[in-house]
Amino acid sequence: MSAPLQAVRGMNDILPAEACWWLDFEAIVRGWLARHGYRNIRMPLVEPTQLFRRAVGESTDIVEKEMYSWRDELNGEDLTLRPEATASCVRAAIEHHLLHDGPKRLWYAGPMYRHERPQKGRYRQFHQYGVEALGFAGPDADAELIVMCAALWDELGLGGIRLELNTIGSSLERMRYRAALIAHLERHADQLDADAKRRMHSNPLRVLDSKNPQVQAVVQSAPPLMEYLGDASLGHFAELKRLLAAAGVGYSISPRLVRGLDYYNLTVFEWVSDRLGAQGTVCGGGRYDGLFEQLGGKPAPAAGFAMGIERLIALMQEAGREPRDAPPDAYVVHQGEGAVQAALKIARELRCAGFAVIQHCGGGSFKSQMKRADASGAKLALIVGEDELKAGEVTVKPLREARAQARVPLARLAAEFPHLCKQRT
């Protein structure tokens, strides 16, 4: 036997026992999205590499070292497995003129790819639900997005997720601040680590969220970004805070929260849990008013967020929720001449009536078929043997309760089945 192949590192199979959690999660999320008036959009997993270089930014971790990029030798295109999907979504909106008749509320879901070292809550293929409000300029849109997150945590039964909020102003304000920050960092260059020194010129804002204590000391004494914001930016932020307070959504202002992607401006936020180890961010987003123009489209304001499915499901499991398992209503056991045909017919009839029915396959003794019936979790075993066939009946045996089995005429089975299924003790 040759060596078995394995899944690619950091890319996981989601087996049935785990997948039932995903189905529960998705059912809740989709209902929630529909009730908020968001419509689905689906973009390709592969995009031109240039899309992410321009949207996410050259000096971000994602573009610098985490993208699965390659050259398609068939035609020389440079392609990348999407590391996030806001860029794709905006690209699609521009390409198909989605905003020609007004702003749009959109959502998407699917796998994202980042080449990082895997650890708890971090995988090379991970999955997100993304929500984007395109064409909305005001802080009311920011508030809508944040408040709907809070509603979702409630629906999912999750507590202890806190909101961290910040504003990073306009690109012009950041440019002015950037100059001041670089000047400050240069004065204290001797206290910066290699990483901070490298970023000091390429992306100085990123130095702000360094966790190195010595670097943080320098950051603490740096001028705050807030002092470089104009009235418009401050007003946007103030109104957002008012709307959140009115909606009863608590938050903490986190001046060091700048987010790793270049396209953000004004509002940025993260929802964080303490129960997930080192990777506690469960959802992150913000406003990206410059992205449409940056990608060659007509300027349009926009805001959005993405949430990590693996991390949220981990929280659901940690909260002690039970996944809704849907065992079949019946398992059809059959033996003897002509029994398979009769069993198939019975199963089909019941399925047409809306019941979940498993038909035994693969032969085996009566005993082994009954074992399968029990293992399937079915409420009832339907027994089709020679006796039943002769009598035109089927034996209905409850598997989950101490109730006697009964013979039911085939003609009445479908009609009586709801009653047989529901009966307790």
Added chain:
RNA sequence: GUGGCGGUAGCUCAACGGUAGAGUCCUGGAUUGUGAUUCCAGUUGUUGCGGGUUCGAAUCCCGUCCGCCACCCCA
């Protein structure tokens, strides 16, 4: 990319230089066609892979792969 810990039956683990085991699961049986409980029987395997030390390696050493956790960053 860097560091710490770990890989033994499908699963959970024991054996820690001297012939690889238990529980569970799975399969068959306990008088005609009845599951889950009970009893009996049976299969679990190149001890992740490759090399080295040794009379002898699951065990010690080196390499490699994979996993977990952390750094970094984020979902």
